[in-house]
Amino acid sequence: xxxxxxxxxxxxxxxxxxxxxxxxxxxxxxxxxxxxxxxxxxxxxxxxxxxxxxxxxxxxxxxxxxxxxxxxxxxxxxxxxxxxxxxxxxxxxxxxxxxxxxxxxxxxxxxxxxxxxxxxxxxxxxxxxxxxxxxxxxxxxxxxxxxxxxxxxxxxxxxxxxxxxxxxxxxxxxxxxxxxxxxxxxxxxxxxxxxxxxxxxxxxxxxx
Numbered sequence: 001x002x003x004x005x006x007x008x009x010x011x012x013x014x015x016x017x018x019x020x021x022x023x024x025x026x027x028x029x030x031x032x033x034x035x036x037x038x039x040x041x042x043x044x045x046x047x048x049x050x051x052x053x054x055x056x057x058x059x060x061x062x063x064x065x066x067x068x069x070x071x072x073x074x075x076x077x078x079x080x081x082x083x084x085x086x087x088x089x090x091x092x093x094x095x096x097x098x099x100x101x102x103x104x105x106x107x108x109x110x111x112x113x114x115x116x117x118x119x120x121x122x123x124x125x126x127x128x129x130x131x132x133x134x135x136x137x138x139x140x141x142x143x144x145x146x147x148x149x150x151x152x153x154x155x156x157x158x159x160x161x162x163x164x165x166x167x168x169x170x171x172x173x174x175x176x177x178x179x180x181x182x183x184x185x186x187x188x189x190x191x192x193x194x195x196x197x198x199x200x201x202x203x204x205x206x207x208x
Contacts, residue, residue: 001146003103004083007075010041011087014141019205021121022140024057025133027033032128036137038145040085044077047096048087051122059195060159061120083104084146086138090122097125098134102142102151109196113152115142115159117199131165140171140205147207150198156181171197 014026014036029035040048049071051057053063068078079085082101089096098121105116119135142148153171155162167173175196180189 003146004039005080005082007042007045007079008193009041011037011039011041011044014038014137015145018137018140020074022136022137022202022205025140028133028136029130030087034097034130035089035091035135035208036086036088036136036141037140038084038086040075040079040083042072044087044096044099045069045072048099049075051096051120054123054186055119056123060156060181061118062182063206067133077101079129084138084142086128086134086141086148087102088125088134097122098130100134102138102148107152107196108153109154109177109194110152110198111174111199112150115148117142117150117151117153118155131161132168135165135169139199143204146149149201149204151204152196152201154196155197157195161186163195170203171198171199174198181184203207 016086049069052069058065063071067074069075083102085101087096088098100119102115102117106113117139121131138149152167173195177194179192179194181192
C-alpha cells in the first residue's frame with residue numbers, strides 16, 4: 001500500500017495479522033476500554049486539532065496546534081507528505097483519547113532512519129498505561145500495511161514520560177543535541193535537549 005496523502009472517508013479497524021506483540025497491545029487497550037483505528041477523516045482532524053491545544057501536548061509539541069493540525073486546510077496540506085494516521089478512541093462513546101502517525105521522513109541525527117513516528121495521548125487518557133500499547137500498534141500496523149521499517153523519532157529530554165515509553169518499546173537513543181524550546185510556562189524559551197532514537201528492524205512484524 002502507498003502511504004495516504006489525503007483525508008479518508010472513514011476510520012477503519014486495524015488488520016488482524018499484526019503479530020503477537022500487537023495482539024497483546026490491542027488486548028491491553030481493550031481491557032482499558034479503548035481501541036485503535038486507522039485513517040484520518042476531516043471530522044477526526046477537528047477533534048485532533050482540539051486535543052493538540054491541550055497544555056500537556058502544546059508544551060512539547062507546539063507544531064501540532066500551530067501548524068500540522070491548526071485547521072482542516074493545514075491538516076490536509078500536512079497529509080500530502082504521506083502519513084499513516086491512527087486514532088485511539090473510547091469503545092463506548094467513540095471519543096478521542098490519543099492520536100499518532102508514521103510515514104516517510106529522515107534526519108541527519110538518526111542515521112538510517114526512513115520513517116518517522118509520533119504519538120500523543122490526550123490529558124484525559126494520561127496515566128492509564130495507554131502510550132506503550134498504542135505506540136506499538138501504530139508501528140506494527142505501519143510495518144505490516146505499508147512495509148515500513150527503519151523507524152526513528154525525535155523528542156525532548158525533559159519529556160521524561162515519553163522518553164521512558166520509547167525506550168520501553170525498543171527505541172534506542174542515537175543522538176542528542178542541546179537546544180532551546182518554547183514553553184507554555186513562561187514567555188521565553190528554555191534550555192532543553194533534543195533526543196533522537198531509532199528502532200531495531202528485528203522487532204518489527206513482517207509486511208503483508
